């Protein structure tokens with residue numbers, strides 16, 4: 001008999017800073033960044049069935065199912081279970097409810113993939129450890145492992161070697177400029193600074209940090225530069241990941257709400273609080 005629906009969050013992340021410290025032989029870049037999660041994101045509902053079929057019910061993303069990172073995560077996890085000799089996997093329909101904008105630097109697709117791996121692993125009897133799930137996640141995208149890790153961290157390598165930290169957890173106003181940015185194109189941009197001086201998990205808060213993509217993005221997209229200048233009137237403001245979202249940092253939710261009144265009409269924005277344990281991990285350990 002099919003078990004009950006499992007509902008899990010797929011939260012957003014912010015990169016509180018992001019430096020590039022070198023280029024690797026495989027074309028990827030070594031980063032230094034701090035990941036923090038938000039109490040805001042997508043939701044996945046896993047509806048188990050008795051007929052052994054798998055479906056993705058996604059009314060909100062407009063991404064063809066076979067391209068969706070949820071579906072790709074499902075296929076990769078099935079392969080991993082098969083190679084462990086577990087072939088009888090209970091079927092389910094995965095319902096994806098998207099709130100996060102795409103191509104935003106909030107890691108929405110990566111978080112959906114991570115929640116899929118964690119959720120299905122739980123429904124299939126937990127044959128894989130979180131370390132094994134992270135290794136599968138890396139094959140789907142550099143940002144997937146941190147969502148499985150689920151703790152705020154100083155990250156190195158391609159963003160997959162973690163030192164846990166507890167940065168302050170302020171309120172953020174996140175605003176999405178109406179531009180679409182390719183992460184791969186930005187990483188290969190000739191003007192990108194790729195030689196930032198290394199910082200450490202202990203000293204980054206006392207150093208001058210930045211987001212290496214910000215000057216390039218502001219140069220390519222004047223509307224992002226303009227929005228950044230406007231938001232800087234109210235609070236410290238920075239790009240997250242490769243953009244396009246900007247986040248402004250406030251001590252209180254009220255202050256974030258007041259600044260939100262000034263977001264240019266037509267741009268989407270939301271307010272969320274920084275989380276040092278991701279909402280996914282909080283739900284799993286409840």
Ligand SMILES: C[C@@](CO)(OP(=O)(O)O)[C@H](O)COP(=O)(O)OP(=O)(O)OC[C@H]1O[C@@H](n2ccc(N)nc2=O)[C@H](O)[C@@H]1O
Nearest residue numbers: 027028029105106107141142143158183184187241242243
């Ligand atoms: C920049 C960051 C910062 O957290 O986030 P987003 O802006 O995507 O949210 C990540 O490094 C993005 O991670 P993710 O979006 O999963 O990237 P992937 O799909 O793995 O890679 C897309 C492309 O970016 C380049 N890439 C990615 C990561 C990295 N450390 N070096 C790279 O050079 C590669 O050209 C790769 O083909």
Ligand SMILES: Nc1ncnc2c1ncn2[C@@H]1O[C@H](COP(=O)(O)OP(=O)(O)O)[C@@H](O)[C@H]1O
Nearest residue numbers: 067068069102103104105106107108109110112
């Ligand atoms: N479930 C998904 N949610 C969002 N994007 C997805 C998903 N599956 C595949 N994608 C693709 O991944 C790309 C990056 O998405 P996303 O993770 O939201 O952006 P970012 O990494 O910039 O935060 C999108 O442009 C989209 O084509």
